[in-house]
Amino acid sequence: MRFLATIALCICLTAAWGQADPVKVYPNPATDYVNIVIENSERSNASVSIHSIIGNKMNLEIENISSGIYRASIKDLPEGYYLLVVKDPKRGINSTTKFLKK
Numbered sequence: 001m002r003f004l005a006t007i008a009l010c011i012c013l014t015a016a017w018g019q020a021d022p023v024k025v026y027p028n029p030a031t032d033y034v035n036i037v038i039e040n041s042e043r044s045n046a047s048v049s050i051h052s053i054i055g056n057k058m059n060l061e062i063e064n065i066s067s068g069i070y071r072a073s074i075k076d077l078p079e080g081y082y083l084l085v086v087k088d089p090k091r092g093i094n095s096t097t098k099f100l101k102k
Helices: 002-017
Strands: 023-026 033-038 047-052 062-066 069-073 080-088 093-101
Touching: 023 080, 023 093, 033 080, 047 069
Parallel strands: none
Antiparallel strands: 023 033, 033 069, 047 080, 062 069, 080 093
């Protein structure tokens, strides 16, 4: 019960403060690639990885398109849900975003 109360509190605080996720992934669902936009971040500071829904890290190359915009080719991945994990300690970003590969 205490665990659920903590989750509810975190969700309420995020909504109340109006904090938007600094990481955007599109298109979602995707077939060949996903674009990743990280607000106010540089690739040298951020680590970006893609994991299967059960947590296995996928070995994919993340291409830097421009400042804060990246692209990952997912055409060889099987269909299903994946997790995009972005960490940037310098900017305080620790984000996980789910996307669908069709």
